[in-house]
């Protein structure tokens with residue numbers, strides 16, 4: 293079933309999927325299979341994957357700020373809505389202050405796919421999502437931050453958990 297967030301964007305023409313392209317809030321997107329990201333991770337360093345995620349979020353937030361000049365909490369709501377339809381799973385904010393935050397994803401499809409392709413992992417693997425969350429947290433706090441995934445579905449856990457800290 294289509295998410296209510298996406299459905300609203302489509303009916304109000306804030307999102308369009310046509311042969312000319314995919315636009316969400318007038319920002320161009322592309323679709324790619326998660327399996328490609330999972331395989332790509334084997335060929336690059338964790339740092340590069342995190343950087344890729346960081347740039348994904350950076351493009352979205354910078355575009356929102358430039359295009360709409362809207363208030364911070366609205367940007368954050370739109371960002372969360374977009375993340376939740378991005379195919380990684382639903383993001384839960386466990387806690388958030390101006391110095392640290394904890395995020396959780398219960399049905400993280402990236403980690404599930406990683407585990408089914410490469411077996412149970414000894415360490416968390418969601419560097420891409422760490423990068424996405426790190427960017428969000430930095431934009432929210434206005435300070436440099438770090439992200440560490442503490443438990444991961446690819447390790448056989450029931451969720452992926454991310455700890456963000458101002459550095």
Ligand SMILES: [Zn+2]
Nearest residue numbers: 403418444452
């Ligand atoms: Zn994970």
